[in-house]
Amino acid sequence: MRRLPGRPEQPRRSRPEPAVVHRAVRVTVAACAGFYTFRYGLHQPVTATYALFAAVAVGVLARVEGGARARVRTLLLTLPFAAALVCLGTVLAVHAWTAALGMAGVGFAVAFGSVGGPRLVGLANGLQLFYILPCFPPFAPDTLPQRLAGVATGLVLLAAAERLLWPEPPPTDYRDRVARAARALARLADLAAAECAGRRPAAADGKADGKADGAVVPARALALLDDLRFSRIPMMERPAGPGAVDRALAHCATTLHYIGAELLRVRRLGSVGGPYPQAAVLVTATAHALRAAGCGVRAGGPVPSAAPIEERIAAFEVARTAPGPAGAPAPAPAPGPGRTAAARLGLGTVALNAAEGARFLVLATRTARHAPASPDDTPPDRRPGPFWYAHEPAAMLWWRRIRGNLTTRSVYFRNALRTAGALSAARLVAGALDLTHGFWVLLATLTLMRTSAVDTRTALRPALVGTACGAGVTAVLLLAVGEHPVFYAAALPPVMLFAFTAGPVLGLAWAQGMFTVVIAMVFTQLAPAGWRLAEARLVNVATGAAVGILAGLLAWPRGGGQDLRRRTAELLDRSAAALSETVAVVTGTGPARGALGRARHSALLTEAQYAQYRSERHDPAEDGPDWQAAVLTGQHTVRGAEPLLARIPPGTAAAGPDRAAALVRRADQVAAAFRGQGAALLARAPADAAERAVADARGALRAERLAATRLPAEPASLYTVDVSLWLTGLLDDLARVPGNTGPAPDGPH
Structure with missing residues (x-):
């Protein structure tokens, strides 16, 4: 398959890393221990299903990272939220439309919860699944205690496995x-x-x-x-x-x-x-x-x-x-x-x-x-x-983070809307078509949908090929072995271990194919199943993938790169307003109107968008500017203004109205250079005009400092130099945005 632009080619690993094998062993032990105990020991198939499902959902489909102690703590803290979602899904399964409405709300809330940090990002897919499984027929609220017992058992067993079986050392803090x-x-x-x-x-x-x-x-x-x-x-x-x-x-x-x-x-x-x-x-x-x-x-x-x-x-x-x-x-x-x-x-x-x-x-x-x-x-x-x-x-602090991201400028908000729309649509489609095991439709949508349409299409081909191959193997297996649960019970642990090891090493096709075989072996132990189980799996995955692609095409198809230029230009514009306002405050020519806070917020949104952009395939034409340098320019604007405002009393940064007016003009020149660079980014044009503006502003600031040497060494003239040097440093940062990573000009600029 031809490598897409914008993503460096990754070398294929020929053998699994020890951490991958250890993780697969832990999940396999926890899932099989809970499943076999309740299925064959206590004869409670519902509890057995949810015990296995909980261990796989959090151990494989979610990302729980950190050292062993941190993982155990995360798993135990997940338990009450998982139980609440299982209860909600069980109650709303009464009708397809109530389940779809609930899916929209849960899908948005869980996905938007990613604003709470990386741990919630990693848990998002797993938490979604705790609602998805019980929201499908049969509507059986009387089995809720068994479902909750299974979820609790699966998570506790997985936590014990994390602590006892090759516990992971803490990563670099x-x-x-x-x-x-x-x-x-x-x-x-x-x-x-x-x-x-x-x-x-x-x-x-x-x-x-x-x-x-x-x-x-x-x-x-x-x-x-x-x-x-x-x-x-x-x-x-x-x-x-x-x-x-x-x-x-x-x-x-x-x-x-x-x-x-x-x-x-x-x-x-x-x-x-x-x-x-x-x-x-x-x-x-x-x-x-x-x-x-x-x-x-x-x-x-x-x-x-x-x-x-x-x-x-x-x-x-x-x-x-x-x-x-x-x-x-x-x-x-x-x-x-x-x-x-x-x-x-x-x-x-x-x-x-x-x-x-x-x-x-x-x-x-x-x-x-x-x-x-x-x-x-x-x-x-x-x-x-x-x-x-x-x-x-x-x-x-949580409320500020949530409120600050309740805007379509936030990638967290966009991703949450896309996820909620796709999952609720998939639930409606599965209900309308009365698909057997419709849960697989939403699982496919959730695991195959990416933050950009290009990445979703890229994941589609290996997923469908892998699922088709897995379905073929499953059909042959079911026809050859027939209904012999003992065989599937004996074969499940090694097959599950291989599946959870092969997926991270060999890629998405192997992951989907082997997962198809694993779930077939599980379902044949719960109820009689024929070769049509493989057919249902393939149809459901294709349906879920189609919904995911459609959602990706309709909702911000270019992902993090869609508005990166616009967001970066906005950051430069708000940074320009912040530096102008800072100079106005310290020279006494204007009041503070919150521009610094708006620049700080814009830097956070732009950094999040850039982080998502880095994780996606993208057009190489977007690689021209140094996006990280632009984010740092905004951050340095804020970080430099804060000590200036703390050190310089308002209205004391210039010796007289004429010097204050001159310093404000210099700040306006720097602000114009910021806005010129933002305009060049939006127009995808060479930054020649912006670079000339940077050079002109740097020369004017140098002249301002030379003039300060002819004044007495009093606070006002020294504060003028302080402000001038801060503005010059911002120009140095701005000069790196077009992609020039060389050093700033030499000399006392």
Whole structure:
């Protein structure tokens, strides 16, 4: 089969990994133990069916990841929700239309529950099945106790198997990734501090000259920062839940990216504007804060305090505005005194930015460790502040996440609507056609439907081929063996083990084919069955696949890529509004109107859309821009504005109305560059005009900083430099969006 564009070809595994085999053994043992106990030991076929079904639904069709303890906890927490869905399905099975209406509600609620984080994403398919099976005839509410007993038994047995049979070790914790990145940035800060002080940096081992570390340390830090991207992390390990801890860990990641960018700018500006001893002391304090956060983010480590870095920041603020050579920009050697003085001013600003980032990192780390939150000192007109989530109860955080995604701009909302529509339609079709074992129709729709029509069509061919082959094997088996339950009881465990091992290794065709054989062996032990059981399986899978394809074609057929350009352009537009509003607030030329919060929300929606886009096949033409760079640009806009607003009192960022108006004009130029890049993305046009706008805005900001060198070293002129450097950093981020991943221009820009 020809490989579709947009998805790198994956090497076929020739043999299963141990984890795949171990998982197959656990599910097989749990499913067969419950099934045989109730079918042959207690002669309760209904309970036996639901015990096997529960173990397979959660163990195979859902994704329960993590270490053994985490898996057991997830399975036991799933039990009450599974029981509620079984009760609901049993009651609504009275009519096909009531079952379909219930399917629409359950389908939407369970799929939309994915906004709650990766664990709910992994459980979604399994939870759907707990409603699907009982919502089909026969309508037998009197068997509800047996059904619930079977579900409870299956889940408890699976939890016991997870704990006792080759228990999985915990995967790499995101906290460990954050800790490693923080330590690498601390080493980069040591390097930058030594260069700011005008001395040669020590090597990592402390025994030799560290000149070679000048290239190695930044490269390692950037690599570890790249490992924090959600697109680089398995879905189940991402801190993407609505709770305060997950939000704090995600905050740590974006803050580390911000600190890394500022430390690189410290090194660039230090080569022209140094030595600057006060900045060196501040960057050293930043390194200490990074190490404290790296140690404290892990469970069991000492919870860091923000007091040391806050004291250093306050001392530096006093020192850089003090008269005399200790605080004022030093006279620059010819040639180019203005350039050197501007670089020195900029060096102080980026050192302060890195320190502010380290302070925010420590505060986010404290939240991730459940430490008491500091009072929110954000003025009411500029709330929510950067750590608003640390002051909200868990229920309110969930409500904010749900409310924020109740829009067609959210991929979670779109996927939930698509799933609900497809499953309810499949239930109506199965009821209208009076299909035998109509449950298989919805199972096929659920397992074959993807988030884009292309991916659904791609899954269709191997699924139908595999099902047809499995149906053929099943028909031959039923004709040859006949009604001999003992044979099927003996053959079921090895066949089930092979099926659950072959599927992940050999692909969808093998998974569908072997699953067809497995369920045939199960049903022949519950009631007499002939070769037409195989025919019913093939018809039902084809019907379910047809419904899934139709739903995929009607509801956002291009999946995450459908509006990625529009969402990214919207993110750049809202980031432009946020930076303009921030400059207006600090210069006293305008009030806060919530643009920063809207930019933060837009970044979350765009990041979710990009994550889904990465999981789909897509048009190679969409690969041109660096979508992740666009998301980071939006995040850096927010993360950079937050410390500026906390540090600069409103109306004090410029020395007089003329300077304020000039700074606002520069911000408008940067905002225009953001919007120009967004327009280029929408038009699929070269970003030449946007790149010229970036260059023009960068030149204007450089002129603004040169003008600041001719003013007294008072807070207003220094704040002007702070704002100017922040805007320049955003231009550096924006320049990477068209796909240019090279370094920012050299020099004190």
